[in-house]
Amino acid sequence: MIFNTDKQYNFKEKGRFKVDINIKMSALEDPFTEVPPAKKMTVFLRQHLGSQTQLIVNEGDSVQYGQIIGNDFNENPLSAPIHSPVNGKIIELKKLRHPDSGKMEDAVIIETTDNNKQAFFEPIKFETASKEKLLERVRDAGIVGLGGAAFPTHFKLNPTKKITHLIINAKESDPNVACDCRLMMEKPMGILNGIQIMAKILGVENIAVATRTEEGETPEFEKIIQENGIALKRMRPNYSIGAEKLLIKEILDKEVPSGKYPPDIGVVVHNVATAEAVSKAVIDGESLVSRGLTFYSEHEGGKNLWVRMGTPVEHILKHLGVSALKFDRIILGSILMGPTIPDPTYPILKATSGITAFTKNTPDPYGNSLPCIRCGYCNTVCPVDIYPQLIMEAEKAENVRWLKNLHVEACIECGLCSYVCPSRIRFTKYLKGGKLRIRE
Numbered sequence: 001m002i003f004n005t006d007k008q009y010n011f012k013e014k015g016r017f018k019v020d021i022n023i024k025m026s027a028l029e030d031p032f033t034e035v036p037p038a039k040k041m042t043v044f045l046r047q048h049l050g051s052q053t054q055l056i057v058n059e060g061d062s063v064q065y066g067q068i069i070g071n072d073f074n075e076n077p078l079s080a081p082i083h084s085p086v087n088g089k090i091i092e093l094k095k096l097r098h099p100d101s102g103k104m105e106d107a108v109i110i111e112t113t114d115n116n117k118q119a120f121f122e123p124i125k126f127e128t129a130s131k132e133k134l135l136e137r138v139r140d141a142g143i144v145g146l147g148g149a150a151f152p153t154h155f156k157l158n159p160t161k162k163i164t165h166l167i168i169n170a171k172e173s174d175p176n177v178a179c180d181c182r183l184m185m186e187k188p189m190g191i192l193n194g195i196q197i198m199a200k201i202l203g204v205e206n207i208a209v210a211t212r213t214e215e216g217e218t219p220e221f222e223k224i225i226q227e228n229g230i231a232l233k234r235m236r237p238n239y240s241i242g243a244e245k246l247l248i249k250e251i252l253d254k255e256v257p258s259g260k261y262p263p264d265i266g267v268v269v270h271n272v273a274t275a276e277a278v279s280k281a282v283i284d285g286e287s288l289v290s291r292g293l294t295f296y297s298e299h300e301g302g303k304n305l306w307v308r309m310g311t312p313v314e315h316i317l318k319h320l321g322v323s324a325l326k327f328d329r330i331i332l333g334s335i336l337m338g339p340t341i342p343d344p345t346y347p348i349l350k351a352t353s354g355i356t357a358f359t360k361n362t363p364d365p366y367g368n369s370l371p372c373i374r375c376g377y378c379n380t381v382c383p384v385d386i387y388p389q390l391i392m393e394a395e396k397a398e399n400v401r402w403l404k405n406l407h408v409e410a411c412i413e414c415g416l417c418s419y420v421c422p423s424r425i426r427f428t429k430y431l432k433g434g435k436l437r438i439r440e
């Protein structure tokens with residue numbers, strides 16, 4: 001065992017279901033294995049926070065691995081191109097319910113012709129390249145925040161305010177996800193290069209990596225980071241500290257005012273896996289078409305997999321030798337905040353950091369929700385002091401002004417309100433829906 005299994009998360013066993021830290025600890029020991037692409041890949045044309053892209057190739061066209069197939073015609077900066085994860089042929093454009101928004105959105109079905117992974121773009125020498133060229137590559141490669149928010153990275157790397165601090169978030173609070181920590185163990189140089197590219201684009205010198213690991217747990221990563229003048233900040237194991245605004249408070253003791261964003265106080269936060277994806281985009285010419293994630297089910301335990309976006313969950317389960325029929329409920333992402341998919345044909349998105357599968361015998365923590373009993377637990381536990389229960393009412397009423405007054409945009413999507421609710425109410429769709437309604 002490399003990792004200290006005595007560490008506990010603050011919420012362990014306080015809610016209606018048990019979140020066992022040993023899930024994470026066992027997954028930390030499991031190296032990434034690559035899942036080959038499926039015969040048919042399902043690629044959503046929006047896998048980021050922002051506007052949907054439009055298909056720029058035709059049904060019947062052959063496409064290459066890493067080729068842009070979806071782009072925003074209006075060049076909306078809050079969008080990121082979508083790429084083909086395989087060499088293949090576009091066989092269908094159809095509407096599917098998006099796991100994140102819950103709305104019907106465009107997705108393309110691509111028939112895989114081979115397993116080749118020739119990078120689509122030319123490599124760039126980042127040490128001599130201009131900031132503009134690096135930024136353009138980050139956009140063209142479709143890089144988005146891989147920690148869960150899927151915010152377009154090129155947008156975040158091009159703020160209008162002067163940036164003084166870059167924080168790399170390797171806190172990875174989710175109790176059933178270990179892929180960021182594995183990445184630190186397996187790809188430290190890629191992460192370092194990505195950090196250096198981001199720092200060059202932003203023009204910052206103050207850089208810190210926030211990690212939940214302890215000294216000696218990721219030795220090569222620690223050495224490389226410190227040798228390059230980057231501060232390594234070890235975080236308390238509290239679950240919600242992984243959220244951007246709370247991380248800034250913890251590291252810099254600075255508050256991001258409500259309704260404002262980190263760049264407003266001179267700070268930019270990027271996830272550690274995003275840094276590695278930036279490195280691959282620039283140095284290797286790779287589009288963002290694959291990522292590391294952690295699969296977890298009670299029987300199989302935690303497994304770290306390298307998967308291409310668009311791979312159906314059932315294909316991943318088949319690769320693991322597990323039948324999808326065995327599971328009653330599958331979540332994409334964190335056990336606390338990830339969306340449940342309607343069936344296992346649903347694919348992996350750019351922001352999918354985990355797959356959590358519940359068997360028929362595993363109690364569904366949010367099954368059979370009951371009406372709110374106004375106990376107030378959800379309000380008490382919220383780390384940003386907003387009122388999830390009222391937000392749920394406002395979202396049900398589709399009342400934008402009420403949602404604004406309740407500061408739904410301050411929600412860090414930690415999932416703690418759902419976790420403590422005695423009525424087993426799952427707030428995810430109301431909180432995400434409320435934010436989306438305000439933006440729209």
Ligand code: SF4
Binds near residue numbers: 378387
């Ligand atoms: S509303 Fe719920 S999900 Fe949002 S920050 Fe508060 S506790 Fe977390």
Ligand code: SF4
Binds near residue numbers: 371373375389421423
């Ligand atoms: S925790 Fe659940 S039951 Fe209690 S006030 Fe919040 S929504 Fe209502």
